[in-house]
Amino acid sequence: MTTTLDPRELSAARRVMWTYLITGFAIFALMILIGFSMRMEQAGWIAYAPQTFYSLMTLHGIGMITAVAVASMGELWYLMRLETVLDERLAYWAWGFIVAGAIAVVISVLAGQFGAAWTFLYPLPFVGTWWPSWATGFYLIGVALVTIGWMMWCTQMLGCVLSRYGGFRGALGWDYVFHRRAFEQSGRTPPPPQAYAALVAAVDGVLTGTIGMIIGVALIVHWISPSVVIDPLWAKNLTYFFGHAFANLTIYMAVAGVYVGMPRYADREYHTSVALAVAWWGTLVFVAIAYFHHLYMDFVQIRALQYIGEAASYLSSIPTALVTVYGSLMLVYRSRMRWSLGSLFMFGGLVGWIVGGFGAVLDATIPINSDLHNTLWVPAHFHTYLLEGVVLFVLGWTFMMLEERSGSISSAAVRWLVGLGFFGGGGLFLLGFYIAGAEGVPRRYAVQPAPGPELSGLASVGVIILLIALVIVLVEAIRLAAIARRRTA
Ligand code: HEM
Known part of the structure; x- marks a missing residue:
């Protein structure tokens, strides 16, 4: 990757990136085992108390x-560095x-059995609980710490894009879009595609974090002093603003690696366009x-907001489908694409994003939502674009780094095995959620009908x-990292 950083700066930047990436992968590995155990419990292969199920969930x-x-x-920080x-x-x-924050949450759930679901929707953390009050406090404080870390990162990114590209006007590419001729004649260039991911993550992230902290502090106050009453509709609006945007931004951050990686594999240039x-x-x-x-489902919500929600859900699919995914497909079309684990992950991630996105837009359609609401259709679509989208983007980026540094790629047999595991095994896993959702099986049930x-x-x-595929991926990552280390030495 071409860079103006000297070797010391580059290795410091890579250390930051690997610290974040390895932390993310380590948590992912533990959580996938918990997910597997929940699915086995729902299948009746193993048995544990429903309370344990909800805490693990x-x-x-x-x-x-x-x-x-x-x-x-970690990936986006490195790209912006x-x-x-x-x-x-x-x-x-x-x-x-x-x-x-993550440690506090783990203590709250494993030692305290906190189990109000990750969305901690008021008043669930406080009523009908089987866990002690301290566990609620640990959970809320843990989430607040995670949010503070997130806000620090977002603020750094915001400062970065604003100072690097000339304020909001420059970072948005305003003059590039509306005064293109003068802009280009002055010799300026718009921010690169990954900078847009950083800008959106930073702006929406600061907003998300602020809203998250407001509801978080309100819940902590209620935990300390239950006489302070919270309006449930207000709480739900703030909680879902935070949860929805935070989860969504993970995809928009990770896709920055695809903007940088895909052109390298396709041996083509990819620049910011007006459409992008x-x-x-x-x-x-x-x-x-x-x-x-x-x-x-909240009949007390202002009606106009329901329509805004539906319209925004539909509109949000246009930039993704038309610009990012279509643009990437055009990069691959008739190119001398080099297929390796890195490029396969990136390409597969785009497919997963689109497929899951379709499922999500269907669910966001009000008459359809009346049937699918709180069924397993919901985990079906979000597992599709998270597991087969954002996880693949991050894996794609990681393997691109490893392949470049080791000068080596995985064999075709390994690529097939991993592809089969992710799309065959992963597809079967997702299909279970989709069919059950369409059949009306409710989500978040330890014992399902x-x-x-x-x-x-x-x-x-x-x-x-x-x-099995993930174990192969781990072995390959270690193998490529060892080759890279030998080469550097
Ligand atoms: C093969 C890997 C995975 C398995 C086996 C798995 C399994 C599960 C199961 C069984 C549930 C409960 C579904 C229900 O009955 O409502 C669940 C919920 C969930 N999963 Fe996964 N999952 C996996 C991967 C992921 C990934 C990669 C993500 C995100 C990056 C994720 C995020 C979530 C979230 C946010 C919930 C909702 C929890 C709640 O309702 O509070 N999962 N998962």
Whole structure:
């Protein structure tokens, strides 16, 4: 990768990136085992108390979202460090807060059995609890620490894009879009595609973090002093603003690696276009307001907001489908694409994003949502674009780094095995959720009505195949890293 950084700066930047990536992968590995155990429990292969199921479900949900967030943050931080100066110490502080928060959450769930689901929707953390009050406090404080780390990272990114590209006007590419001739004649160039991901993550991230802290502090106050009453509709709006945007931004951060990686594999150039800039302006707005679709069932919600939620959900798919995915397909079309694990992961991630996105837009359609709401259709679509989208983007980026540094790629046999594991095994796992959702099996049930258990069994077989592929991926990553180390030495 071409860079103006000297070797010392480059290795410091890489250290930050690997710290984040490895942390994300480590949490992911633990959480996937918990996910597997939940699916086996729903299938009746193993048995534990429903309370244990709900506690593990809470840990799996918050753990997975944090895992992909941390990994994507490391990737994007590194990409922006190649653009301009960023203080590593701030990145480590942000990482430290996130890790401290994650530890508090783990203690709250494993020692305290907190189990109000990762969305901690008021008043669930406080009523009908089987866990002690301290566990609620640990969980809320843990999430607040993660949010503080996230805000520190977002603020650093915001400072980075604003100073590097000339304020909001420059970072958005305003003059490039509206005064293109004068802009180009002055010899200026718009920010690169990955900078748009950084801008959107930073702006929406600061907004998300602020809203998250407001509801978080309100819940902590209620925990300390239960006489302070919270309005449930207000709480739900703030909680889902935070949760929806935070989870979504993980994809938009990780896709920055695809913007940089795919052209390298396809041996083509990829620059910012007017369409790309405008698409990211759309994403900036839609990510923030699409969350209203989580409140369709809340009859007290202002009606206009329901329509805004539906419109924003539909509109948010346009930048993704038309610009990022179509643009990447055009890069591959008739190119001398080099297929390796890195490029396969990136390409597969785009497919997963689109497929899961379709499922999500269907669910965000009000008449369809009346049937699919709180069924397993919901985990079906979000597992598709998280597991087969953002996780693949991050793996793609990681393997691109390893392949470049080792000068080596995995054999065709390994690529086939991994592909089969991810798309065969992963597909079977997801299909279990989709069919059960379409059949009306509710989500978040430790003991499911038929045909839930049968489909959970089928899905568990898919998870086993996927886990085998993941072990192969781990072995390959270690092998390539060892070659890279030998080469550097
Ligand atoms: C093969 C890997 C995985 C397995 C076996 C798995 C399994 C599960 C299961 C069984 C549930 C509960 C579904 C229900 O009945 O409502 C669940 C929920 C969830 N999963 Fe996964 N999962 C996997 C990967 C992921 C990934 C990669 C992510 C995100 C990056 C993720 C995020 C979540 C979230 C946010 C929830 C919702 C938790 C809640 O309702 O509070 N999962 N998962």
